[in-house]
Amino acid sequence: MGHLRLGRLPGYPNWQRVVETLADPAEGLQEVVAETADAARAELRSSANRPYVWYPYWLLIHLARHAREPVAFERVLHQQGIELGDEESAVALVSALTQALQDQRDGFGPPTAIDELALDAFQKTVGEIVLSGAYSLFGTTTDDVRRAFAHFAPRRAFGKLSGVYLGALYGRVLRYFLSFELGNHVGPNERFESLDDAEDFSRSLERYVRRASELVEEFAEGWYSKQLWEEEEISQDAVRRFLHVALRKFQQQLELETE
Amino acid sequence: MSMRVLGRCGSAAGDEEESSFDKTFDLQQTEPGKNVNLRITNITSKIVRDVSDVGRDLLDTATYVYVLDGSVRRGGDTDVYGRGWVREFTLRVPVRDVAVWNARRSQLERLLTYLTDDEYTFEFVPHTGDPEQPFLEFESHEPFPGADCVCLFSGGADSLAGAVKLARDGRNPLLVSHRSVGVLDRRQKDLRTEVSRLLGSWSFPHLSLWAHRQDLRPYEHTQRSRSFLYLSLAAAVANELDIEEIHIPENGVVSLNLPKLEQAVGARASRSTHPKFIAEFEELASSLLGRPLRVRNPFLLQTKAEVLEEIKRAGHPEVLGLSVSCARTRRGTRAIPHCGECSQCVDRRFSAVAAELERYDPKERYDCDIFTEELTDEGRKQVEAYVRAARRFEAMSIDDFFSEHRSVSDAADCMGGTVSQAIEALYDLHQRYAKQTLQVIEKQIVAHAPAVARGAHPRRGLLALVADERLHRVPAAVLGDKIAKLLAETLPIQFQSEPPDSEKQLQDGIEAALKSGGERLRREGPAVSYSLVETIPDFSSEEARSDLYVEAKLIKNRQSLRDTIHSMARASSYYVDEGARALFIVYDTDRHIKDDAEFAEEFEKKGGVQVTVIR
Numbered sequence: 065m066g067h068l069r070l071g072r073l074p075g076y077p078n079w080q081r082v083v084e085t086l087a088d089p090a091e092g093l094q095e096v097v098a099e100t101a102d103a104a105r106a107e108l109r110s111s112a113n114r115p116y117v118w119y120p121y122w123l124l125i126h127l128a129r130h131a132r133e134p135v136a137f138e139r140v141l142h143q144q145g146i147e148l149g150d151e152e153s154a155v156a157l158v159s160a161l162t163q164a165l166q167d168q169r170d171g172f173g174p175p176t177a178i179d180e181l182a183l184d185a186f187q188k189t190v191g192e193i194v195l196s197g198a199y200s201l202f203g204t205t206t207d208d209v210r211r212a213f214a215h216f217a218p219r220r221a222f223g224k225l226s227g228v229y230l231g232a233l234y235g236r237v238l239r240y241f242l243s244f245e246l247g248n249h250v251g252p253n254e255r256f257e258s259l260d261d262a263e264d265f266s267r268s269l270e271r272y273v274r275r276a277s278e279l280v281e282e283f284a285e286g287w288y289s290k291q292l293w294e295e296e297e298i299s300q301d302a303v304r305r306f307l308h309v310a311l312r313k314f315q316q317q318l319e320l321e322t323e
Numbered sequence: 324m325s326m327r328v329l330g331r332c333g334s335a336a337g338d339e340e341e342s343s344f345d346k347t348f349d350l351q352q353t354e355p356g357k358n359v360n361l362r363i364t365n366i367t368s369k370i371v372r373d374v375s376d377v378g379r380d381l382l383d384t385a386t387y388v389y390v391l392d393g394s395v396r397r398g399g400d401t402d403v404y405g406r407g408w409v410r411e412f413t414l415r416v417p418v419r420d421v422a423v424w425n426a427r428r429s430q431l432e433r434l435l436t437y438l439t440d441d442e443y444t445f446e447f448v449p450h451t452g453d454p455e456q457p458f459l460e461f462e463s464h465e466p467f468p469g470a471d472c473v474c475l476f477s478g479g480a481d482s483l484a485g486a487v488k489l490a491r492d493g494r495n496p497l498l499v500s501h502r503s504v505g506v507l508d509r510r511q512k513d514l515r516t517e518v519s520r521l522l523g524s525w526s527f528p529h530l531s532l533w534a535h536r537q538d539l540r541p542y543e544h545t546q547r548s549r550s551f552l553y554l555s556l557a558a559a560v561a562n563e564l565d566i567e568e569i570h571i572p573e574n575g576v577v578s579l580n581l582p583k584l585e586q587a588v589g590a591r592a593s594r595s596t597h598p599k600f601i602a603e604f605e606e607l608a609s610s611l612l613g614r615p616l617r618v619r620n621p622f623l624l625q626t627k628a629e630v631l632e633e634i635k636r637a638g639h640p641e642v643l644g645l646s647v648s649c650a651r652t653r654r655g656t657r658a659i660p661h662c663g664e665c666s667q668c669v670d671r672r673f674s675a676v677a678a679e680l681e682r683y684d685p686k687e688r689y690d691c692d693i694f695t696e697e698l699t700d701e702g703r704k705q706v707e708a709y710v711r712a713a714r715r716f717e718a719m720s721i722d723d724f725f726s727e728h729r730s731v732s733d734a735a736d737c738m739g740g741t742v743s744q745a746i747e748a749l750y751d752l753h754q755r756y757a758k759q760t761l762q763v764i765e766k767q768i769v770a771h772a773p774a775v776a777r778g779a780h781p782r783r784g785l786l787a788l789v790a791d792e793r794l795h796r797v798p799a800a801v802l803g804d805k806i807a808k809l810l811a812e813t814l815p816i817q818f819q820s821e822p823p824d825s826e827k828q829l830q831d832g833i834e835a836a837l838k839s840g841g842e843r844l845r846r847e848g849p850a851v852s853y854s855l856v857e858t859i860p861d862f863s864s865e866e867a868r869s870d871l872y873v874e875a876k877l878i879k880n881r882q883s884l885r886d887t888i889h890s891m892a893r894a895s896s897y898y899v900d901e902g903a904r905a906l907f908i909v910y911d912t913d914r915h916i917k918d919d920a921e922f923a924e925e926f927e928k929k930g931g932v933q934v935t936v937i938r
Binding site: 075155267 | 325400401402403405406408409411436441442585586588589703704705708710711721722726727732735736741746747783787788789852853854855886890
């Protein structure tokens with residue numbers, strides 16, 4: 065019981081470069097991130113086509129766009145199979161939203177590792193949206209959730225929402241791959257002398273990805289405006305195509321930082 | 324791409340490979356072609372009886388699922404993209420009542436998918452073939468007189484505590500075990516015999532299940548479906564004996580099994596006793612058997628250390644030494660049953676120390692003592708993950724605890740009560756777990772301080788990972804102490820005739836005190852962005868090796884105390900996440916804070932935060 069299966073990075077040259085970079089204390093955080101992002105590039109690119117990755121993003125946009133009117137918001141929830149029950153709390157609603165995505169498995173197919181991370185990024189993003197307007201998720205109501213989402217319909221705020229989801233996803237992807245190797249470099253005479261050093265590295269990586277995501281926000285705002293101007297709606301297909309580009313932009317941003 | 328596997332079970336076996344599948348297996352429990360062994364032995368007395376059709380079908384189905392699980396590899400440890408992790412199983416299973424099973428097919432498939440991450444499709448066909456020998460041997464009408472519940476019994480510390488607790492509560496459990504290897508069987512028997520002897524009040528009858536493929540050893544060792552087999556046996560037996568309660572004792576931290584490492588996505592961190600799985604099994608089994616069945620984990624809201632205290636309370640802590648928690652069952656010996664470095668051993672070692680039961684679970688019974696010996700690479704990774712997870716849990720707000728872990732949402736939906744209440748209980752559980760773990764480390768550092776001071780501790784051991792940190796004190800902490808002391812001395816004098824009216828007035832007073840004390844801090848800035856929110860500290864210093872942010876808080880009434888607590892919690896997260904240190908100066912003239920130390924501790928335990936209450 066309570067078993068944890070540990071893996072390791074593959075022996076291919078691109079992943080071995082990640083191992084070498086992580087092992088070398090002279091290589092900074094940016095270099096480690098750049099090598100990891102490069103090694104995961106193909107997998108990330110193909111993940112943009114996967115419904116586990118683009119659908120949560122589309123759902124966030126859809127909820128924000130319909131959040132000004134309680135009836136419209138409830139309709140979106142209903143379409144996801146969510147009925148607001150007796151417990152009208154934010155946490156119950158956030159749980160239900162994530163569960164609704166997990167229940168799509170029949171249609172989406174078996175999830176890959178990045179798919180699982182996308183679901184995690186979705187829950188995290190919804191939590192952050194609610195917390196942008198409240199001290200805590202606890203003691204907050206479902207109507208507070210709706211009002212919080214409504215703040216992210218305008219163009220500028222939409223950029224922020226995109227930054228959070230993409231940042232949450234990308235950050236998780238990087239930490240996921242690095243977790244296969246990081247533990248090998250903790251201890252005396254290793255890159256990370258202590259657990260504190262390893263934890264500092266993780267926090268620095270989070271901050272680094274967050275800053276990169278801020279630079280993608282403006283790009284997302286531009287896309288959003290153009291889409292609404294031309295199509296008056298944000299379709300699932302448009303989101304899927306945008307995500308391809310956005311993830312590539314993210315990658316470029318991370319690579320630029322090392323130049 | 325997922326491997327597509329067909330399992331043709333019993334009389335549904337065929338002659339030809341089916342081309343739409345990557346692999347086809349024929350699984351037979353009887354001759355000819357028998358390759359699956361399902362044996363249930365009653366260890367304590369001889370009894371014979373037929374099992375009901377639905378009970379037999381449940382057990383057969385669970386056996387086939389388990390055996391097929393072990394027959395197909397999951398992609399190996401370098402499958403970092405997870406493409407091979409999920410397998411797509413189609414099982415063609417003969418059952419005695421096809422309509423009953425078809426009505427519950429989707430429920431069964433969803434339950435197994437959650438437990439294992441695999442995809443399942445069942446095709447139920449009518450059971451044909453010769454009547455089989457009864458395989459649960461019960462000789463009398465009431466084979467276990469007085470048994471009023473079933474308790475799953477792996478031989479580990481948690482199931483031992485479960486059995487002991489039931490007996491202390493005046494219950495009479497029938498113990499049910501699954502033995503995957505012979506050595507486990509002996510250990511379970513020895514432990515049961517000793518418990519029965521020591522407690523004396525009940526005989527602890529014991530059934531043991533053995534299920535495996537006869538023709539080859541398992542290829543895949545993750546065994547995520549094992550729990551379904553184990554519970555199915557318990558349900559089938561409970562049904563035969565008119566028992567309505569099954570206990571599956573496991574501490575809550577392991578039940579939830581929140582990822583200690585980022586690579587543990589989905590069911591890579593096992594869900595054997597996750598509340599969602601337990602609730603769904605209970606519903607399915609009750610529906611299939613046509614009677615209410617309650618499946619309970621009595622330790623869901625307890626840490627392992629707290630569970631071990633149940634054994635202490637029973638008055639026979641020595642019995643702990645006979646239980647074995649190690650995942651590497653084939654490696655251990657009678658004298659040294661624990662490897663010491665797998666995730667289960669690490670957890671047990673920490674918990675035994677936390678529960679002050681080390682005397683009954685001595686380090687000599689571990690092949691490697693994580694506190695004092697050099698660790699292998701694998702061991703160091705497990706220990707590193709374990710301690711870092713405890714630190715992360717301790718530092719997390721309840722909002723982060725919920726947002727970061729989908730598994731928490733999954734559990735909260737199934738625990739009864741409101742989702743909010745369930746999450747609060749699970750958060751509290753993990754806070755206690757983190758505190759217990761970190762206190763154990765403190766204890767070890769103190770106990771081995773002379774060796775650490777001389778640098779004589781193992782350089783690739785746990786102490787090397789944590790003890791050396793304490794030698795470095797971040798200058799921001801030194802500056803924070805200095806400022807807190809200065810303000811604690813000067814602000815009461817400044818405001819002695821009239822307390823501050825507003826936070827701005829308090830900030831003005833702080834600015835004046837800092838200037839006269841020669842401290843140069845920037846007022847109102849810089850803006851610290853975190854996700855969708857921006858916060859601006861009242862004062863900041865960029866002269867320290869890492870940043871120090873200072874905030875002034877004025878408590879005027881109970882509402883402002885509540886608001887202050889919330890805003891301090893949020894701000895702490897932002898600042899610490901930025902790699903900075905946070906100092907909160909809390910001015911509380913009317914003593915709305917009842918206990919200053921307790922108030923400060925709530926924030927300071929996160930690390931990187933300092934709170935000073937001034938009046």
